[in-house]
Amino acid sequence: MSQPDGYSPSFKRPAEIMRMRRKRTRSDASVFSSPSGPGSTAGQSDSSPAGVRPFSPGPLFNTQSRPGGGIKRRNPFANIENTYSPSKKCLIYNEDGHAEAVDRCKRKKLTEKEGEEMDCNAALPLSARLTEAEKHEHQDVNSKKCLSFSEDDSLFEEEEEDVVSPLIKSPQAIAPASIAPPVCTVFPSDWSLKTRLLFTSPLTLSWAENPKAQEEATGLSQHLRAHFITLPHSLQDPRSCSELRCAFQQSLVYWQHPSLPWLSLFPRINAERSFTGKCTPWAQDRALQQSLMSEWSVSLSSLYSLLKTKLCPYFYLCSYQFSVLFRAAGVGGSGSSITALISPTTRGLRESMKAEGIEFSLPLVEDRRKSREQQKHPGEEEEQACSELKEAEERHGEKEEDNDDEDGSFSWLKEIGVQDKIKKPDSNTIQLQKEGQTVSLDHKPESVVCVQGTHTFTLINFLINCKSLVAAAGPQAGLPPTLLAPNAFRGATMHTLKARSVNVKSQIGGSYQDISSLEITGPILPSSLHTITNLLRPAQKGNFSSALYTHTPTAVMNTHTTEQQSSAGSSDLSACGIHPASIQQLTQPSTLGKTALSHISMINYSYTWRS
Secondary structure (H helix, E strand, O other): OOOOOOOOOOOOOHHHHHHHHHHHHHHHHHHHOOOOHHHHHHHHHHHOOOOOOOOOOEEOOOOOOOOOOOOEEOOOOOOOHHHOOOOOEEEEEOOOOOEEEEEHHHHHHHHHHHHHHHHHHHOOOHHHHHHHHHHHHHHHHHOOOOOOEEHHHHHHHOHHHHHHOOOOOOOOOOOHHHOOOOOOOOOOOOOOOEEEEEEEEOOOOHHHOOOOHHHHHHHHHHHHHOOOOOOOOOOOOHHHOHHHHHHHHHHOEEEEEOOOOOOOOOOOOOOHHHHOOOOOOOOOOHHHHHHHHHHHHHHHHHHHHHHHOOOOOEEEEEOOOOEEEEEOOOOOOEOOOOEEEEEOOOHHHHHHHHHOOOOOEOHHHHHHHHHHHHHOOHHHHHHHHHHHHHHHHHOOOOOOOHHHHHHHHOHHHHHHOOOOOOOOOOHHHHHHHHOHHHHOOOOOHHHOEEEEOOHHHHHHHHHHHOHHHOOOOOOOOOOOOEEEEOOOOOOOEEEEOEEEEEEEEEEEOOEEEEEEEEEEEEEEOHHHHHHHHHHHHHHOOOEEEEEEEEOHHHHHHHOOOOOOEOOOOHHHHHHOOOOHHHHHHHOOOOOOOOOOOOEEEEEOOEEEEEO
């Protein structure tokens, strides 16, 4: 059967169509079963403009407007082709009331046969056709509306069940947005020192500046007493939250020695420009230099004692040539021993440490050598091991035979008679050529040195007595290195980072939007960075970003040490005065290698970062 133009199966709901069928069937049955008989029906048919037809698809009855016979007209929804399934069968009720299963193909043939019979009946007189129709309708009513239906049609008839029963979403109906993405609540620990932080957020950051006197005093008191507060997941009005502002002031505190108000003592490497034109009375006063160095030695010894007893998790020593990071046992995945990282180093410094009996390793050089060995074949590794063993055995006699080797290496010049015309290199030049690879590491990230265990105590004594630790000339002459720590120590001065909030307009897409920024400057320690970001999470409702400016010589402090172990003693660090969340982060090994974090972003309480 051809469908009319513009027909769509979704034109009406199937349940409404079946309800209209049942309503039409009831109305037709009541018409033909009325006591007036066929005559009254015929009269009604004559007065009806469109005529009356039974529920079963068939021809229209003859009317005054149609002088000819009835025209065959089918309901387009009588057969729903899009619900066809070869495995499904139809149920046809017989006159006895029993159901019989029939294939859909057989049902189609029966329908076509009924249509042919209706075409034949169309040629009969009107009274005969009406009598025949009345008989069929009485049979339909007595046999409970002998309607043929399939399993698909039965779903359409049960409209009430469809309304009551809950809808079950299929996996395809579930939108990807309804599946929550993985939330990253922490970022990797970064052991490099930061000189500047720039936070930006669509929400205002003005709550972080201009604290009240009481809020600033409370924050300093909480830092000294190691008292920490717990903030809710989100804050509606950070400006009116006094606990947040006190905790922010607490996170800005750090301790430093020495402290000179008119000088900025961090950073110290390549900082001659910041010392130029400043008053340095110790530069020409030898007694003042010794007094400064004596006080500095006491402060360094105090810090190491706090580190050894796990009352201070870490501290930094910043000189004009290199920086040193001391970490307590259990911090940074260092296991049960204290570790110290020195960067950058020179060949002269490493030789001096060897002369003092300090054992150290070069982690990046060892990692590079191991990666090269893994790329080689096993046979080549054995040959290289044998050759290294032979070289080690012959190394003891090299110094004694240097002169003989030099004479022998140039013996061929005597044979050709030109030994006097060519200048023979001296022993120092030959030695530098042999150690060229070692010298090439100087002032590079690969020159980072790791000292572990009891050798860190020897390193402390070496630094106190090392004359090259203090500059002998220049703007920094006679000034001891800077000590930085998150906890108080002997001779230290309390300092706070500088915070400044500014509202700016930033171009996002094709329009400018108001963005609030917060700038923090100063020697920003790892624990301070973690605490500040934890406070911004509830205050900015989990949406902010930060640009991190790293002190370049300390970026390599994230290097893995030679013996990475689990922090078994991390629970003992609870008395070090650091926020418990920061302790948990700092006890994990760093995954950044010789790089440092340059950008941190939080979107919907989930961190992302770049290094």
